Amino acid sequence: MTDALVLGGGLAGVAAAQTLGEAGIRTTLVDRTDYHQFQPLLYQVATSQLPAEDVARPLRTIFADVPSVDVVLAHVTSASLADRTLVLDDGRSLSADHLVLAAGARPNFFGIPGxxxxxxxxxxxxxxxxxxxxxxxxxxxxxxxxxxxxxxxxxxxxxxxxxxxxxxxxxxxxxxxxxxxxxxxxxxxxxxxxxxxxxxxxxxxxxxxxxxxxxxxxxxxxxxxxxxxxxxxxxxxxxxxxxxxxxxxxGESASAIAQSAGSSTGRGGRIDVRPDLGVEGYPGVWAVGDVANIPSGAGAPTLPQLGSVAQQSGRWAAQNILRSMQGDELAPFHYKDKxxxxxxxxxxxxxxxxxxxxxxxxxxxxxxxxxxxxxxxxxxxxxxxxxxxxxxxxxxxxxxxxxxxxxxxxxxxxxxxxxxxxxxxxxxxxxx
Ligand SMILES: Cc1cc2nc3c(=O)[nH]c(=O)nc-3n(C[C@H](O)[C@H](O)[C@H](O)COP(=O)(O)OP(=O)(O)OC[C@H]3O[C@@H](n4cnc5c(N)ncnc54)[C@H](O)[C@@H]3O)c2cc1C
The missing domain is CATH 3.50.50.100 (FAD/NAD(P)-binding domain)
Incomplete structure (x- = not known):
């Protein structure tokens, strides 16, 4: 049994799982690759200036010193937000009290032929x-x-x-x-x-x-x-x-899993979240990083798809999970704009x-x-x-x-x- 489930091992998911794991919360992180990939250096790989291995790191290595985090290698085929359950392509289902959606984005071809x-x-x-x-x-x-x-x-x-x-x-x-x-x-x-x-x-x-x-x-x-x-x-x-x-x-839009989860979505099919990063109508469900539409203030546009937003929002959602476990009030996300x-x-x-x-x-x-x-x-x-x-x-x-x-x-x-x-x-x- 796990207390928290994190879908996605990008900057947002890793930050969330690290914060939870370091607080001793039993956490399962699921990703379809066994490595974290650092997107800002991808073009150096594409142009032969870095080998691919240099911008990817095994998730098990990242969490080697955080025993309360378990890494599962699987493709998540569907998510049920109402009961905080992920269905995996190997037939298993995982559930937890808290579910953090950090599944990132995918390219959007806008239907342009070819x-x-x-x-x-x-x-x-x-x-x-x-x-x-x-x-x-x-x-x-x-x-x-x-x-x-x-x-x-x-x-x-x-x-x-x-x-x-x-x-x-x-x-x-x-x-x-x-x-x-x-x-x-x-x-x-x-x-x-x-x-x-x-x-x-x-x-x-x-x-x-x-x-x-x-x-x-x-x-x-x-x-x-x-x-x-x-x-x-x-x-x-x-x-x-x-x-x-x-x-x-x-251009890019939210990952497929976000678009099929059934919650309210906004720009680019991203999951709408409250200022505290929770998903309205689904207690215990959070969305962070590129998969989420994160408000930046009344009337202001949502936060951009940036590494700093992903990392900080992942950490913040985990801190709100810890607050809710302790019965404390949730705090609205405060982005430190770099x-x-x-x-x-x-x-x-x-x-x-x-x-x-x-x-x-x-x-x-x-x-x-x-x-x-x-x-x-x-x-x-x-x-x-x-x-x-x-x-x-x-x-x-x-x-x-x-x-x-x-x-x-x-x-x-x-x-x-x-x-x-x-x-x-x-x-x-x-x-x-
Ligand atoms: C080429 C490029 C360059 C960039 N350069 C910069 C930069 O210089 N500075 C900057 O701040 N930002 C940059 N960004 C943006 C930044 O990298 C992203 O905002 C950030 O990495 C998003 O992190 P994330 O954790 O939300 O998503 P991701 O890093 O996309 O992680 C999502 C994870 O979810 C997993 N996943 C998704 N669906 C499933 C599924 N169904 N089952 C299992 N696993 C799943 C994926 O495998 C992936 O590991 C760049 C982005 C790109 C693409």
Missing amino acids: AQEHAFPLYSVVDAERLRLHHQALVAEALVGDTGSRDVVVVGGGPTGVEVSGALAELVAALQAQGRMPADARVHLVDRGQAVLGQFSTRAQAYAHKHLDKAGVDIRLGAGVKEVHVDAVDLDDGTRLPTRTVIWAG GIMAMIGRNAAVAEVGAHRHEVDGPIAFAAWLGVHAMLLSGVHSRTDAFLSWAWDYFERDHAATVESHDAPRRIAWGDDADDVPHIDLGAPAHG
């Missing part, structure tokens, strides 16, 4: 590794005479689209310098809006635009994707871009720091990015110093001159034992 079939989403380690292998195969085929397009089209000019475009442009340029990529291969970034990084200040937008442009990215604003084919993308302005690599950073930031390439980053959005760019913005991400990672790794050392090197080093064989990217020196390495099954479904 997008689901031909585009590469970037939401999981499996996605990132599939994209890397696809790109690597195209590079290899170019060397033996294949003349098909090597262009990459990135859909969506938010932080993920901008970051992956910047990193890919550097990779393409470096491969071209080595003669391993045709000279005309390009990265295109497509967005319906009038600026990249729509939620940032106009100064940050201009900075990002300038750096992407300088890196050789073809930025197409005010254009949406009409259809994705196996070898081209059609835009709604009539343009056809020949490509075999479309990267989908164009700001928003994006890395555009080596030596180029923008950040709007803290709730007051203090604008910085360049190395200072990168330092802010580093601080926030080290804090996020500290929930799953004790060696944040290894991350800091890798990241400074990554930011400052001349990419084109050094990295390009990519058979052995510089690793984060986590110092994990061999049995701490996650098992990443590329055949497994990456989302749902």
